[in-house]
Amino acid sequence: xxxNVKPIIEKTTDVAKRNPRRLGGVFVGIVVVAxxxxxxxxxxxxxxxxxxxxxxxxKAGEVEVYGDYVGRIQAQQFVEIRARVEGFLETMxxxxxxxxxxxxxxxxxxxxxxxxxVEKAKAQLNKAQAAMEKAKRDLERIQPLYEKNxxxxxDLDNAIAAYEGAKADVIVSEATLTEAELTLSYTSVRSPxxxxxxxxxxxxxxxxGPGGKSLLATIVKSDTVRINFSMTALDYLRSKSRNVxxxxxxxxxxxxxxxxxxxxxxxxxxxxxxxxxADPKIDPKTGTFQVRAEMxxxxxxxxxxxxxxxxxxxxxxxxxxxxxxxxxxxxxxGAYIYVVKPDSVVERRFVETGPEVDNNVIIERGxxxxxxxIVEGYNKVKHGMKVRPVKDGQIVEE
Numbered sequence: 242x243x244x245n246v247k248p249i250i251e252k253t254t255d256v257a258k259r260n261p262r263r264l265g266g267v268f269v270g271i272v273v274v275a276x277x278x279x280x281x282x283x284x285x286x287x288x289x290x291x292x293x294x295x296x297x298x299x300k301a302g303e304v305e306v307y308g309d310y311v312g313r314i315q316a317q318q319f320v321e322i323r324a325r326v327e328g329f330l331e332t333m334x335x336x337x338x339x340x341x342x343x344x345x346x347x348x349x350x351x352x353x354x355x356x357x358x359v360e361k362a363k364a365q366l367n368k369a370q371a372a373m374e375k376a377k378r379d380l381e382r383i384q385p386l387y388e389k390n391x392x393x394x395x396d397l398d399n400a401i402a403a404y405e406g407a408k409a410d411v412i413v414s415e416a417t418l419t420e421a422e423l424t425l426s427y428t429s430v431r432s433p434x435x436x437x438x439x440x441x442x443x444x445x446x447x448x449x450g451p452g453g454k455s456l457l458a459t460i461v462k463s464d465t466v467r468i469n470f471s472m473t474a475l476d477y478l479r480s481k482s483r484n485v486x487x488x489x490x491x492x493x494x495x496x497x498x499x500x501x502x503x504x505x506x507x508x509x510x511x512x513x514x515x516x517x518x519a520d521p522k523i524d525p526k527t528g529t530f531q532v533r534a535e536m537x538x539x540x541x542x543x544x545x546x547x548x549x550x551x552x553x554x555x556x557x558x559x560x561x562x563x564x565x566x567x568x569x570x571x572x573x574x575g576a577y578i579y580v581v582k583p584d585s586v587v588e589r590r591f592v593e594t595g596p597e598v599d600n601n602v603i604i605e606r607g608x609x610x611x612x613x614x615i616v617e618g619y620n621k622v623k624h625g626m627k628v629r630p631v632k633d634g635q636i637v638e639e
Contacts, residue, residue, distance in 0.1 A: 295617025296581055296630040296637065297565075301610045304561040304603060305554060306596045312470035312502065312551035314543050317535070318434055318462035325427040326350060327450030330443055330457075337440040341432045341460055348430040348457055350449060355425040362421040366414035373407035380404045436462035437541070463545055466538045468500055468514055470551045471529035479596070483556050487519040487532055496557050500534040503550040504542070512537045516553070556596070562604040568616045569594070569602055578608065579615040579622060581630045581637075587615070589624040613637070 324330075332349040335341060383400040386392035432438070439459045443449055449457065472487075480487060487498055498516040501509055514536030523530050532553075536543070543549075569592075570577045580588045592607030608614070613630055615622065622628055630637040 291585070291627050291629045292618065292621050293629045293631055294579075294581070294587075294615045294619065294622060296613040296632050297568075297616050298632070299562060299564070299608055299610050299612045299614050301560045301562050304558045304563055304598055306556040306558060306598060306603075308472070308476060308553045308555050310470040310472065310551045310553065312468045312500075312549050314502075314545050314547050314549060315467040315469055316436075316461045316463045316545035317465045317467060318436065318460075319545070320432075320434055320436075320460045320462075321456055322347060322430060322432070322438075322458045322460060323455040324348075324350060324430065324449040324453075324457055325455075326355065326424055327448070327452050328352075328354070328428060330445055330447050330449050333441055333445060335438055337438065339438060341436060341438045343432055343435045345432045346429050347432055347438070350428040350430065352425055352428040355421070355428055358421040359418065359425050362414065362418035366411065366418050369407065369410040369414040373404070373411050376400070376404040376407040430457060432460055434460060434462050436460045436464075461545055463538055463541055463543070466536055466543050466545065468502060468534045468536055468549070468551055470532055470553075471527070472519075472532050472553075474523050474528050474530070476555070477523075477530060480555060485556055487516050494557075496554070499554050500536070501552045502536070502543070503552075505547075510536075510542065558595075558603060561595075562608055562610065563598065563601045564604055564608070564614055565616055566597065566600050566602050568614055568619065570619065578604075579619040580608070581613040581615060581628060585627050585630060585637075587622045587624060587626045587628055 328350040330348060331351050334346050334348070341347070380400040380403070383392050383397050387394070387397045437460065439461070441458050442456050443454050447454060449455060477487075485498065499513045500516065501513055504510055514534035516532060516534045518531075518533040520531040534551075534553075564578070568578055570579075575591050576594050578590055578592055580590055582588055590607055593605040595603035595605045597603075613632075615628075615630075
């Protein structure tokens with residue numbers, strides 16, 4: 242009810258001006274009007290004030306938990322090409338930095354000496370074979386004579402020994418020839434794997450091998466790379482608590498720990514890598530353990546040796562309660578949230594928190610789905626206070 246006393250005051254004032262003798266009565270009238278207005282306003286009901294807070298309905302769903310680490314790219318294979326025999330480098334048969342096929346000839350070392358050794362070994366083998374044939378014929382002549390008592394036991398023993406010795410010489414000569422041929426083959430340096438080759442480490446005409454420089458070049462097989470990174474002991478314990486064994490396949494779950502990496506330009510590399518190894522021991526100096534993932538690199542976008550940011554899928558939580566981090570109040574005694582009960586009364590509640598996911602936190606215990614969580618304005622409320630909850634711009638009715 243609104244009472245406007247201004248017209249009454251103006252009217253009484255005008256009357257007083259026309260008749261000063263009535264001024265006292267006018268004053269009394271003004272006081273009476275003021276008292277009546279005060280009595281009316283005092284009995285008017287005052288609407289209570291409730292703080293307005295923003296709320297969200299708590300929901301549960303599947304949540305993927307990731308960890309961020311610093312990793313290093315490593316080639317799947319890194320092979321050093323070395324000279325296995327001594328000699329002068331004659332020829333280089335590849336383009337530096339090019340792609341090399343397995344078994345491709347890369348270098349030729351002067352084979353002259355080693356060819357001569359092969360020929361010498363062949364001649365020794367022929368000589369040994371001729372001596373063995375002669376010893377065999379001698380034994381074949383002595384054997385029947387001995388049976389007819391025309392030859393002594395000593396003659397037979399000498400013939401047998403000569404034949405056995407000649408056979409041994411043949412075996413030794415064959416081994417020598419095989420060794421010489423193998424050594425000759427080392428003068429043609431071939432690639433043991435397919436991959437990209439580095440620049441050569443020696444020039445043509447350089448003495449290489451055991452007495453000289455032996456490292457000729459390196460070959461990197463990087464169509465598949467390995468991502469090495471370190472995880473903390475706390476990460477390990479959290480994984481074990483969820484029965485997630487890194488580096489081991491588990492047929493009981495429908496997902497496997499995988500990694501993605503960030504390229505130098507900030508973009509995410511499209512390939513994913515599966516974790517295939519986790520070190521079974523902790524480094525006591527750093528409190529971390531090594532983890533490795535293998536990732537396809539068909540276009541050689543990832544370069545061995547470079548550092549990168551690694552994002553690892555560590556866990557998939559089903560029916561997890563996830564709330565915004567801003568709705569959480571952290572104190573020395575623990576973590577708290579504010580919940581609006583059905584009667585619009587605030588309850589300050591202790592909760593047990595889990596991993597952080599982006600700007601949200603998983604609540605392990607203390608909060609159920611369907612409850613109304615205060616996400617805006619909890620700093621102006623207290624436990625037991627009644628509030629006006631607002632959700633999506635609309636006041637939530639009791």
